[in-house]
Amino acid sequence: MSENLVEARGLTKKFDDFVAVDAIDFDIKKGEAFGFLGPNGAGKTSTMKMITTVSPITDGKMTVFGLDPNTQGRAIRSRLGVVPQEDNLDLELTVAENLFIYGRYHDMKKSEINPRIDDLLDFAQLSERRDSRVEPLSGGMKRRLTIARALINDPDLIILDEPTTGLDPQARHLLWDRLYRLKRDGATLIITTHYMDEAEQLCDRLVVMDEGRIVAEGSPRQLIDEYAPREVIELRFQEGEKDGAALKLEGIANRSEILADRILLYTDDADTTQERLHNRGIHPEQVLVRRSTLEDVFLKLTGRRLID
Protein backbone atom coordinates (compact mmCIF):
# COMPACT_ATOMS: atom_id res chain seq x y z
CA MET A 1 0.00 0.00 0.00
CA SER A 2 1.42 3.37 -0.91
CA GLU A 3 1.03 6.03 1.72
CA ASN A 4 -0.35 9.39 0.72
CA LEU A 5 0.64 12.18 3.07
CA VAL A 6 -1.48 14.70 1.18
CA GLU A 7 -4.60 14.07 -0.87
CA ALA A 8 -6.39 16.88 -2.65
CA ARG A 9 -9.56 16.72 -4.74
CA GLY A 10 -11.03 19.75 -6.41
CA LEU A 11 -8.89 21.95 -4.17
CA THR A 12 -9.86 25.57 -4.78
CA LYS A 13 -8.74 28.93 -3.45
CA LYS A 14 -10.57 32.15 -4.23
CA PHE A 15 -9.70 35.67 -3.18
CA ASP A 16 -13.06 37.41 -3.50
CA ASP A 17 -13.99 36.54 -7.10
CA PHE A 18 -10.47 35.82 -8.25
CA VAL A 19 -9.70 32.11 -8.57
CA ALA A 20 -6.07 31.55 -7.56
CA VAL A 21 -6.29 27.75 -7.39
CA ASP A 22 -8.87 26.17 -9.64
CA ALA A 23 -10.09 22.75 -8.53
CA ILE A 24 -6.83 20.81 -8.61
CA ASP A 25 -6.30 17.15 -7.72
CA PHE A 26 -3.04 15.65 -6.49
CA ASP A 27 -1.64 13.02 -4.15
CA ILE A 28 1.72 13.23 -2.45
CA LYS A 29 3.27 9.93 -1.44
CA LYS A 30 5.44 9.32 1.55
CA GLY A 31 9.12 9.49 0.69
CA GLU A 32 8.85 11.29 -2.63
CA ALA A 33 9.97 14.72 -3.74
CA PHE A 34 6.94 16.31 -5.36
CA GLY A 35 7.18 19.48 -7.42
CA PHE A 36 4.82 22.28 -8.36
CA LEU A 37 6.29 23.94 -11.43
CA GLY A 38 4.71 27.10 -12.74
CA PRO A 39 5.23 30.75 -13.65
CA ASN A 40 4.50 33.77 -11.43
CA GLY A 41 0.92 33.80 -10.25
CA ALA A 42 0.25 30.15 -11.13
CA GLY A 43 -1.13 29.50 -7.64
CA LYS A 44 1.81 27.60 -6.16
CA THR A 45 2.10 29.60 -2.96
CA SER A 46 -1.67 29.62 -2.49
CA THR A 47 -1.61 25.83 -2.69
CA MET A 48 1.27 25.58 -0.21
CA LYS A 49 -0.54 27.84 2.23
CA MET A 50 -3.60 25.62 2.15
CA ILE A 51 -1.45 22.56 2.82
CA THR A 52 0.23 24.30 5.75
CA THR A 53 -3.29 25.15 7.03
CA VAL A 54 -2.57 28.89 7.26
CA SER A 55 -4.96 29.66 4.42
CA PRO A 56 -8.55 28.38 4.62
CA ILE A 57 -9.69 26.18 1.74
CA THR A 58 -12.42 27.82 -0.35
CA ASP A 59 -13.74 24.65 -1.91
CA GLY A 60 -12.87 21.01 -2.50
CA LYS A 61 -11.36 18.44 -0.18
CA MET A 62 -7.92 17.90 1.23
CA THR A 63 -6.35 15.77 3.91
CA VAL A 64 -2.83 16.15 5.27
CA PHE A 65 -1.56 13.10 7.17
CA GLY A 66 -5.17 11.98 6.92
CA LEU A 67 -6.21 14.97 9.05
CA ASP A 68 -8.59 17.82 8.23
CA PRO A 69 -6.81 21.18 7.79
CA ASN A 70 -9.91 23.10 8.92
CA THR A 71 -10.19 21.48 12.32
CA GLN A 72 -6.86 19.81 12.99
CA GLY A 73 -4.48 22.55 11.89
CA ARG A 74 -2.33 22.44 15.01
CA ALA A 75 -1.79 18.71 14.79
CA ILE A 76 -0.93 18.96 11.10
CA ARG A 77 1.48 21.85 11.60
CA SER A 78 3.26 20.04 14.41
CA ARG A 79 4.46 17.53 11.81
CA LEU A 80 5.33 19.97 9.03
CA GLY A 81 8.52 21.81 8.19
CA VAL A 82 7.80 24.95 6.18
CA VAL A 83 10.21 27.06 4.15
CA PRO A 84 8.20 30.07 2.98
CA GLN A 85 8.79 31.90 -0.29
CA GLU A 86 9.97 35.01 1.55
CA ASP A 87 12.42 34.58 4.39
CA ASN A 88 10.79 35.52 7.66
CA LEU A 89 13.61 34.88 10.08
CA ASP A 90 13.41 36.74 13.35
CA LEU A 91 15.87 39.59 13.06
CA GLU A 92 15.83 40.20 16.80
CA LEU A 93 17.37 36.79 17.40
CA THR A 94 20.68 35.15 16.56
CA VAL A 95 21.09 32.23 14.18
CA ALA A 96 20.93 29.61 16.95
CA GLU A 97 18.10 31.41 18.75
CA ASN A 98 15.99 31.32 15.59
CA LEU A 99 16.24 27.54 15.66
CA PHE A 100 15.70 27.36 19.39
CA ILE A 101 12.47 29.33 19.47
CA TYR A 102 10.95 27.26 16.65
CA GLY A 103 11.70 24.18 18.72
CA ARG A 104 9.80 25.85 21.55
CA TYR A 105 6.89 26.73 19.26
CA HIS A 106 6.78 23.01 18.59
CA ASP A 107 6.73 22.33 22.34
CA MET A 108 10.06 20.55 22.32
CA LYS A 109 12.05 20.40 25.54
CA LYS A 110 15.24 22.43 25.80
CA SER A 111 17.21 19.21 26.26
CA GLU A 112 15.76 17.94 22.96
CA ILE A 113 16.35 21.15 21.08
CA ASN A 114 19.95 21.91 21.94
CA PRO A 115 21.64 18.84 20.43
CA ARG A 116 19.43 19.26 17.40
CA ILE A 117 20.60 22.83 16.90
CA ASP A 118 24.18 21.61 16.66
CA ASP A 119 23.26 19.02 14.04
CA LEU A 120 21.19 21.44 12.01
CA LEU A 121 23.79 24.21 12.03
CA ASP A 122 26.27 21.65 10.83
CA PHE A 123 23.86 20.50 8.12
CA ALA A 124 23.25 24.09 7.01
CA GLN A 125 26.97 24.92 7.20
CA LEU A 126 26.28 27.70 9.63
CA SER A 127 28.10 26.43 12.72
CA GLU A 128 30.53 29.33 12.58
CA ARG A 129 27.69 31.85 12.47
CA ARG A 130 25.91 30.32 15.41
CA ASP A 131 25.82 33.47 17.53
CA SER A 132 25.75 35.91 14.67
CA ARG A 133 22.77 38.12 14.06
CA VAL A 134 20.59 37.18 11.11
CA GLU A 135 20.59 40.48 9.27
CA PRO A 136 24.17 40.41 7.89
CA LEU A 137 23.91 36.83 6.57
CA SER A 138 24.01 36.35 2.80
CA GLY A 139 20.85 35.35 0.93
CA GLY A 140 22.07 31.76 0.64
CA MET A 141 22.85 31.55 4.34
CA LYS A 142 19.45 32.93 5.28
CA ARG A 143 17.82 30.36 3.05
CA ARG A 144 19.83 27.53 4.60
CA LEU A 145 18.94 28.79 8.05
CA THR A 146 15.27 28.87 7.09
CA ILE A 147 15.56 25.26 5.93
CA ALA A 148 17.34 24.27 9.14
CA ARG A 149 14.57 26.00 11.08
CA ALA A 150 11.97 23.98 9.21
CA LEU A 151 13.73 20.76 10.26
CA ILE A 152 13.88 21.48 13.99
CA ASN A 153 10.83 19.35 14.79
CA ASP A 154 11.98 16.44 12.62
CA PRO A 155 9.01 16.96 10.28
CA ASP A 156 7.29 14.17 8.37
CA LEU A 157 6.70 16.49 5.43
CA ILE A 158 8.86 19.40 4.33
CA ILE A 159 7.34 22.16 2.21
CA LEU A 160 9.71 24.42 0.30
CA ASP A 161 8.25 27.39 -1.57
CA GLU A 162 10.81 28.47 -4.18
CA PRO A 163 13.81 27.46 -2.11
CA THR A 164 16.44 28.90 -4.42
CA THR A 165 14.82 31.90 -6.12
CA GLY A 166 17.13 34.89 -6.03
CA LEU A 167 20.29 32.97 -5.16
CA ASP A 168 23.45 32.91 -7.22
CA PRO A 169 24.38 29.60 -8.94
CA GLN A 170 26.88 28.59 -6.29
CA ALA A 171 24.41 29.13 -3.46
CA ARG A 172 21.75 27.22 -5.42
CA HIS A 173 23.98 24.22 -5.91
CA LEU A 174 24.86 24.12 -2.23
CA LEU A 175 21.17 24.22 -1.39
CA TRP A 176 20.33 21.50 -3.88
CA ASP A 177 22.99 19.35 -2.30
CA ARG A 178 21.36 19.79 1.12
CA LEU A 179 17.95 18.94 -0.30
CA TYR A 180 19.40 15.82 -1.94
CA ARG A 181 20.62 14.68 1.45
CA LEU A 182 17.18 15.11 2.93
CA LYS A 183 15.75 13.11 0.07
CA ARG A 184 18.33 10.39 0.43
CA ASP A 185 17.48 10.10 4.11
CA GLY A 186 13.88 9.41 3.19
CA ALA A 187 12.22 12.80 3.74
CA THR A 188 9.04 13.70 1.90
CA LEU A 189 9.45 17.01 0.13
CA ILE A 190 7.10 19.39 -1.65
CA ILE A 191 8.97 21.92 -3.74
CA THR A 192 7.57 24.79 -5.76
CA THR A 193 9.74 26.41 -8.36
CA HIS A 194 9.75 28.21 -11.64
CA TYR A 195 13.14 26.82 -12.53
CA MET A 196 12.86 23.75 -14.69
CA ASP A 197 16.39 22.62 -13.87
CA GLU A 198 15.48 22.64 -10.20
CA ALA A 199 12.41 20.52 -10.85
CA GLU A 200 14.42 18.15 -13.05
CA GLN A 201 17.15 17.76 -10.46
CA LEU A 202 15.07 17.39 -7.34
CA CYS A 203 11.61 16.09 -8.14
CA ASP A 204 10.54 12.49 -8.52
CA ARG A 205 7.15 13.61 -9.66
CA LEU A 206 5.71 16.99 -10.48
CA VAL A 207 2.72 18.87 -11.71
CA VAL A 208 2.91 21.80 -14.07
CA MET A 209 0.60 24.61 -12.94
CA ASP A 210 -0.66 27.54 -14.93
CA GLU A 211 -3.32 30.07 -13.98
CA GLY A 212 -4.51 28.02 -11.04
CA ARG A 213 -4.84 24.73 -12.95
CA ILE A 214 -2.70 21.64 -13.31
CA VAL A 215 -1.85 21.29 -16.99
CA ALA A 216 0.37 18.19 -16.85
CA GLU A 217 1.61 15.63 -14.40
CA GLY A 218 4.36 13.01 -14.28
CA SER A 219 8.06 12.47 -13.68
CA PRO A 220 10.35 15.04 -15.31
CA ARG A 221 11.45 12.43 -17.86
CA GLN A 222 7.90 11.36 -18.65
CA LEU A 223 6.79 14.94 -19.20
CA ILE A 224 9.68 15.70 -21.50
CA ASP A 225 9.17 12.50 -23.47
CA GLU A 226 5.48 13.09 -23.75
CA TYR A 227 5.40 16.76 -24.61
CA ALA A 228 8.70 17.61 -26.24
CA PRO A 229 10.82 15.87 -28.90
CA ARG A 230 14.27 14.86 -27.79
CA GLU A 231 16.32 17.79 -28.99
CA VAL A 232 15.99 21.51 -29.43
CA ILE A 233 17.86 23.69 -31.86
CA GLU A 234 17.96 27.34 -30.88
CA LEU A 235 18.54 29.77 -33.70
CA ARG A 236 19.51 33.42 -33.30
CA PHE A 237 19.54 35.78 -36.25
CA GLN A 238 20.98 39.10 -37.20
CA GLU A 239 18.76 42.13 -36.96
CA GLY A 240 15.74 41.74 -39.28
CA GLU A 241 16.52 38.27 -40.67
CA LYS A 242 14.41 36.26 -38.25
CA ASP A 243 11.05 36.92 -39.92
CA GLY A 244 12.31 35.88 -43.32
CA ALA A 245 13.70 32.64 -41.94
CA ALA A 246 10.47 31.95 -40.07
CA LEU A 247 8.62 31.67 -43.39
CA LYS A 248 10.86 28.85 -44.59
CA LEU A 249 10.50 26.47 -41.66
CA GLU A 250 7.59 24.36 -42.91
CA GLY A 251 8.31 20.65 -42.26
CA ILE A 252 11.87 21.24 -41.15
CA ALA A 253 11.33 19.89 -37.62
CA ASN A 254 8.57 18.28 -35.55
CA ARG A 255 7.56 21.66 -34.28
CA SER A 256 8.85 25.22 -34.23
CA GLU A 257 8.39 28.03 -31.77
CA ILE A 258 9.06 31.62 -32.78
CA LEU A 259 10.06 33.74 -29.79
CA ALA A 260 10.92 37.42 -29.61
CA ASP A 261 14.66 36.87 -29.67
CA ARG A 262 15.07 33.47 -31.31
CA ILE A 263 13.48 30.48 -33.00
CA LEU A 264 13.26 27.04 -31.36
CA LEU A 265 13.10 23.90 -33.49
CA TYR A 266 11.97 20.69 -31.78
CA THR A 267 13.25 17.54 -33.40
CA ASP A 268 14.08 13.92 -32.81
CA ASP A 269 17.12 14.20 -35.08
CA ALA A 270 19.11 17.39 -34.84
CA ASP A 271 21.58 16.47 -37.61
CA THR A 272 18.90 16.03 -40.28
CA THR A 273 17.20 19.24 -39.24
CA GLN A 274 20.44 21.17 -39.43
CA GLU A 275 21.10 19.79 -42.88
CA ARG A 276 17.67 20.92 -44.03
CA LEU A 277 18.34 24.39 -42.65
CA HIS A 278 21.46 24.58 -44.74
CA ASN A 279 19.71 23.28 -47.86
CA ARG A 280 16.98 25.89 -47.56
CA GLY A 281 19.49 28.66 -47.28
CA ILE A 282 18.76 29.61 -43.70
CA HIS A 283 21.90 30.99 -42.12
CA PRO A 284 21.43 31.91 -38.47
CA GLU A 285 24.06 33.93 -36.69
CA GLN A 286 24.13 31.41 -33.86
CA VAL A 287 23.01 27.78 -33.56
CA LEU A 288 22.69 25.96 -30.25
CA VAL A 289 21.68 22.30 -30.00
CA ARG A 290 20.49 21.07 -26.61
CA ARG A 291 18.31 18.41 -25.02
CA SER A 292 14.78 19.50 -24.34
CA THR A 293 13.79 20.51 -20.84
CA LEU A 294 10.70 21.10 -18.77
CA GLU A 295 10.79 24.69 -19.99
CA ASP A 296 10.03 23.35 -23.46
CA VAL A 297 7.22 21.25 -22.03
CA PHE A 298 5.77 24.34 -20.44
CA LEU A 299 6.08 26.33 -23.64
CA LYS A 300 4.28 23.59 -25.53
CA LEU A 301 1.49 23.39 -22.96
CA THR A 302 0.84 27.07 -22.47
CA GLY A 303 2.53 28.90 -25.33
CA ARG A 304 4.46 30.91 -22.75
CA ARG A 305 7.79 30.66 -21.05
CA LEU A 306 8.20 29.93 -17.35
CA ILE A 307 10.32 32.95 -16.57
CA ASP A 308 9.51 36.19 -18.32
Place this chain on the structure above:
Amino acid sequence: MSVEAPSRLTPIGRVTPFRAQRIWEKNFIAYRRLWKVVFSGFFEPVFYLFAVGIGVGALVGDVPGPGGALVPYAAFVAPAMMAASAMNGAVIETTFNIFFKLKFQKVYEGVLTTPMQPSDIAIGEIGWALLRGVLYSTAFVVVMFAMGMTRSWLAFLAIPAATLVGFAFGAVGMAATTYMRSWQDFDLVTLVTMPLFLFSGTFYPLDVYPPFIQNVAKISPLYHGTELLRGFTLGIVDWSMLGHTGFLLVMGLVGAAVANRRLDGMLRK
Protein backbone atom coordinates in the same frame (compact mmCIF):
# COMPACT_ATOMS: atom_id res chain seq x y z
CA MET B 1 -5.46 5.83 1.03
CA SER B 2 -4.23 7.96 3.86
CA VAL B 3 -2.41 6.17 6.61
CA GLU B 4 -1.23 6.53 10.17
CA ALA B 5 1.56 8.93 11.00
CA PRO B 6 5.03 7.50 10.68
CA SER B 7 7.05 7.25 13.88
CA ARG B 8 8.59 10.53 14.90
CA LEU B 9 10.89 12.28 17.30
CA THR B 10 8.49 14.84 18.75
CA PRO B 11 5.29 13.08 19.70
CA ILE B 12 2.26 14.53 18.02
CA GLY B 13 0.28 14.15 21.24
CA ARG B 14 2.15 17.10 22.64
CA VAL B 15 -0.15 19.68 21.13
CA THR B 16 -1.11 21.87 24.07
CA PRO B 17 -4.13 24.14 23.75
CA PHE B 18 -2.42 27.26 25.09
CA ARG B 19 1.01 28.45 24.22
CA ALA B 20 0.96 32.25 24.37
CA GLN B 21 3.84 31.98 26.83
CA ARG B 22 6.08 30.98 23.91
CA ILE B 23 5.83 34.57 22.68
CA TRP B 24 7.09 35.71 26.07
CA GLU B 25 9.98 33.30 25.80
CA LYS B 26 10.88 34.72 22.44
CA ASN B 27 10.64 38.30 23.62
CA PHE B 28 12.63 37.49 26.71
CA ILE B 29 15.48 36.13 24.60
CA ALA B 30 15.41 39.21 22.38
CA TYR B 31 15.18 41.68 25.26
CA ARG B 32 18.15 40.22 27.07
CA ARG B 33 20.20 42.18 24.58
CA LEU B 34 17.96 45.23 24.65
CA TRP B 35 18.41 46.07 28.30
CA LYS B 36 18.91 49.76 27.49
CA VAL B 37 15.36 49.90 26.17
CA VAL B 38 14.18 48.18 29.31
CA PHE B 39 15.95 50.71 31.52
CA SER B 40 14.64 53.72 29.66
CA GLY B 41 11.12 52.46 30.32
CA PHE B 42 11.86 52.72 34.02
CA PHE B 43 13.73 56.02 34.07
CA GLU B 44 11.35 58.05 31.94
CA PRO B 45 8.57 58.32 34.53
CA VAL B 46 11.12 58.69 37.32
CA PHE B 47 12.66 61.68 35.54
CA TYR B 48 9.22 63.20 35.09
CA LEU B 49 8.57 62.63 38.75
CA PHE B 50 11.71 64.47 39.76
CA ALA B 51 11.21 67.32 37.31
CA VAL B 52 7.50 67.90 37.70
CA GLY B 53 6.71 66.42 41.09
CA ILE B 54 9.59 67.85 43.03
CA GLY B 55 10.52 70.82 40.84
CA VAL B 56 7.08 72.20 40.09
CA GLY B 57 5.85 70.85 43.42
CA ALA B 58 8.18 73.22 45.25
CA LEU B 59 6.35 76.16 43.63
CA VAL B 60 2.84 74.77 43.92
CA GLY B 61 2.84 73.39 47.43
CA ASP B 62 -0.20 71.31 48.38
CA VAL B 63 -3.15 70.58 46.10
CA PRO B 64 -6.58 69.05 46.76
CA GLY B 65 -6.46 65.27 46.21
CA PRO B 66 -9.40 62.85 45.83
CA GLY B 67 -12.07 63.72 48.35
CA GLY B 68 -10.70 67.25 48.68
CA ALA B 69 -8.00 66.74 51.32
CA LEU B 70 -4.77 68.62 50.61
CA VAL B 71 -1.75 66.51 49.56
CA PRO B 72 1.79 67.49 48.54
CA TYR B 73 2.01 68.05 44.79
CA ALA B 74 4.62 65.32 44.26
CA ALA B 75 2.35 62.74 45.92
CA PHE B 76 -0.50 64.00 43.72
CA VAL B 77 1.36 63.79 40.44
CA ALA B 78 3.38 60.58 41.02
CA PRO B 79 0.53 58.07 40.52
CA ALA B 80 -0.46 59.95 37.36
CA MET B 81 3.08 59.56 36.01
CA MET B 82 2.82 55.88 36.76
CA ALA B 83 -0.50 55.53 34.96
CA ALA B 84 0.75 57.50 31.94
CA SER B 85 3.87 55.41 31.73
CA ALA B 86 1.80 52.21 31.89
CA MET B 87 -0.24 53.58 28.99
CA ASN B 88 2.78 54.64 26.93
CA GLY B 89 4.71 51.43 27.50
CA ALA B 90 1.78 49.26 26.43
CA VAL B 91 0.93 51.44 23.44
CA ILE B 92 4.48 51.57 22.09
CA GLU B 93 4.94 47.83 22.49
CA THR B 94 1.67 46.92 20.77
CA THR B 95 1.71 49.53 18.00
CA PHE B 96 5.21 50.33 16.70
CA ASN B 97 6.83 47.03 17.64
CA ILE B 98 3.99 44.80 16.53
CA PHE B 99 3.44 46.72 13.29
CA PHE B 100 7.07 46.23 12.36
CA LYS B 101 6.92 42.50 12.96
CA LEU B 102 3.60 42.19 11.18
CA LYS B 103 4.25 44.21 8.05
CA PHE B 104 7.96 44.23 7.44
CA GLN B 105 9.47 41.17 9.00
CA LYS B 106 6.46 38.93 8.50
CA VAL B 107 7.65 37.16 11.63
CA TYR B 108 4.18 36.03 12.59
CA GLU B 109 3.54 34.37 9.23
CA GLY B 110 6.40 32.05 10.07
CA VAL B 111 5.21 31.50 13.61
CA LEU B 112 1.82 30.38 12.30
CA THR B 113 3.35 27.54 10.30
CA THR B 114 4.14 25.94 13.66
CA PRO B 115 1.43 24.76 16.06
CA MET B 116 1.06 28.37 17.24
CA GLN B 117 -2.14 30.16 16.23
CA PRO B 118 -3.25 33.81 15.99
CA SER B 119 -4.82 33.89 19.46
CA ASP B 120 -1.51 32.72 20.96
CA ILE B 121 0.18 35.67 19.31
CA ALA B 122 -2.46 38.21 20.36
CA ILE B 123 -2.56 37.01 23.95
CA GLY B 124 1.20 36.55 24.07
CA GLU B 125 2.08 40.02 22.83
CA ILE B 126 -0.50 41.83 24.95
CA GLY B 127 0.61 39.75 27.91
CA TRP B 128 4.22 40.64 27.27
CA ALA B 129 3.42 44.33 27.30
CA LEU B 130 1.77 43.76 30.69
CA LEU B 131 4.68 41.82 32.05
CA ARG B 132 7.05 44.65 31.27
CA GLY B 133 4.55 47.03 32.80
CA VAL B 134 4.47 45.10 36.07
CA LEU B 135 8.24 45.37 36.25
CA TYR B 136 8.20 49.13 35.77
CA SER B 137 5.33 49.82 38.08
CA THR B 138 6.87 47.76 40.85
CA ALA B 139 10.11 49.71 40.54
CA PHE B 140 8.18 52.96 40.44
CA VAL B 141 6.14 52.21 43.53
CA VAL B 142 9.32 51.30 45.37
CA VAL B 143 10.81 54.69 44.39
CA MET B 144 7.65 56.48 45.54
CA PHE B 145 7.69 54.57 48.75
CA ALA B 146 11.35 55.36 49.40
CA MET B 147 10.73 59.04 48.76
CA GLY B 148 7.77 59.17 51.09
CA MET B 149 5.23 59.85 48.35
CA THR B 150 2.91 57.03 49.33
CA ARG B 151 0.35 57.50 52.05
CA SER B 152 -0.76 53.95 52.66
CA TRP B 153 0.17 50.31 52.23
CA LEU B 154 -2.63 50.23 49.70
CA ALA B 155 -0.04 51.87 47.43
CA PHE B 156 1.11 48.42 46.39
CA LEU B 157 -2.32 47.82 44.86
CA ALA B 158 -1.24 50.45 42.35
CA ILE B 159 0.87 47.72 40.72
CA PRO B 160 -2.07 45.54 39.62
CA ALA B 161 -3.99 48.73 38.84
CA ALA B 162 -1.22 49.94 36.52
CA THR B 163 -1.21 46.50 34.94
CA LEU B 164 -4.89 46.92 34.22
CA VAL B 165 -4.17 50.29 32.58
CA GLY B 166 -1.51 48.56 30.47
CA PHE B 167 -3.94 45.81 29.50
CA ALA B 168 -6.63 48.26 28.43
CA PHE B 169 -4.26 50.34 26.30
CA GLY B 170 -2.21 47.39 25.05
CA ALA B 171 -5.28 45.54 23.81
CA VAL B 172 -6.72 48.59 22.08
CA GLY B 173 -3.27 49.45 20.70
CA MET B 174 -2.94 45.99 19.21
CA ALA B 175 -6.42 46.19 17.71
CA ALA B 176 -5.56 49.60 16.22
CA THR B 177 -2.34 48.23 14.75
CA THR B 178 -4.26 45.72 12.67
CA TYR B 179 -5.89 48.69 10.91
CA MET B 180 -2.64 50.55 10.27
CA ARG B 181 -1.42 50.75 6.70
CA SER B 182 1.76 52.77 6.87
CA TRP B 183 4.02 54.52 9.30
CA GLN B 184 2.08 57.75 8.69
CA ASP B 185 -0.85 56.24 10.54
CA PHE B 186 1.25 56.23 13.66
CA ASP B 187 0.99 60.00 13.92
CA LEU B 188 -2.55 59.22 15.02
CA VAL B 189 -1.24 57.23 17.95
CA THR B 190 0.62 60.26 19.28
CA LEU B 191 -2.35 62.43 18.44
CA VAL B 192 -4.45 60.33 20.80
CA THR B 193 -1.99 59.58 23.62
CA MET B 194 -0.59 63.11 23.91
CA PRO B 195 -3.86 64.88 24.87
CA LEU B 196 -4.75 61.94 27.08
CA PHE B 197 -1.49 62.46 28.90
CA LEU B 198 -2.07 66.19 29.29
CA PHE B 199 -5.77 66.37 30.09
CA SER B 200 -6.59 63.31 32.22
CA GLY B 201 -6.10 64.99 35.56
CA THR B 202 -2.44 64.21 35.32
CA PHE B 203 -0.94 67.51 36.42
CA TYR B 204 -3.87 69.13 38.22
CA PRO B 205 -7.30 68.11 39.49
CA LEU B 206 -10.02 68.00 36.82
CA ASP B 207 -12.22 70.47 38.72
CA VAL B 208 -10.19 73.41 37.42
CA TYR B 209 -12.25 72.89 34.24
CA PRO B 210 -15.86 73.94 33.71
CA PRO B 211 -18.28 71.01 34.27
CA PHE B 212 -18.77 70.37 30.54
CA ILE B 213 -15.06 69.82 29.91
CA GLN B 214 -14.83 67.74 33.06
CA ASN B 215 -17.40 65.36 31.63
CA VAL B 216 -15.49 65.09 28.37
CA ALA B 217 -12.28 64.35 30.24
CA LYS B 218 -14.01 61.56 32.10
CA ILE B 219 -14.31 59.62 28.85
CA SER B 220 -10.52 59.43 28.82
CA PRO B 221 -9.41 55.94 29.85
CA LEU B 222 -6.25 57.43 31.29
CA TYR B 223 -8.39 59.54 33.61
CA HIS B 224 -9.87 56.36 35.05
CA GLY B 225 -6.40 54.85 35.35
CA THR B 226 -5.00 57.93 37.06
CA GLU B 227 -7.87 58.15 39.53
CA LEU B 228 -7.52 54.48 40.37
CA LEU B 229 -3.78 54.70 41.01
CA ARG B 230 -4.05 57.98 42.87
CA GLY B 231 -6.66 56.49 45.19
CA PHE B 232 -4.38 53.62 46.06
CA THR B 233 -1.12 55.52 46.56
CA LEU B 234 -2.85 58.19 48.65
CA GLY B 235 -4.85 55.59 50.52
CA ILE B 236 -8.18 57.23 49.68
CA VAL B 237 -10.46 54.43 48.50
CA ASP B 238 -14.14 54.64 47.65
CA TRP B 239 -16.75 52.94 45.47
CA SER B 240 -15.87 55.01 42.39
CA MET B 241 -12.78 52.85 42.03
CA LEU B 242 -14.98 49.94 41.05
CA GLY B 243 -16.27 52.06 38.19
CA HIS B 244 -12.75 52.95 37.05
CA THR B 245 -11.75 49.31 37.20
CA GLY B 246 -14.80 48.23 35.24
CA PHE B 247 -14.20 50.85 32.56
CA LEU B 248 -10.62 49.72 31.98
CA LEU B 249 -11.50 46.04 32.10
CA VAL B 250 -14.22 46.36 29.46
CA MET B 251 -11.96 48.47 27.26
CA GLY B 252 -9.22 45.84 27.46
CA LEU B 253 -11.52 42.90 26.79
CA VAL B 254 -13.14 44.57 23.79
CA GLY B 255 -9.72 45.54 22.44
CA ALA B 256 -8.37 42.02 22.87
CA ALA B 257 -11.38 40.48 21.15
CA VAL B 258 -11.08 42.84 18.18
CA ALA B 259 -7.29 42.33 17.98
CA ASN B 260 -7.73 38.57 18.00
CA ARG B 261 -10.41 38.60 15.28
CA ARG B 262 -8.55 41.03 13.05
CA LEU B 263 -5.23 39.27 13.44
CA ASP B 264 -6.80 35.99 12.47
CA GLY B 265 -8.27 37.53 9.32
CA MET B 266 -4.98 39.19 8.41
CA LEU B 267 -2.72 36.23 8.97
CA ARG B 268 -4.94 33.44 7.71
CA LYS B 269 -5.96 34.69 4.26
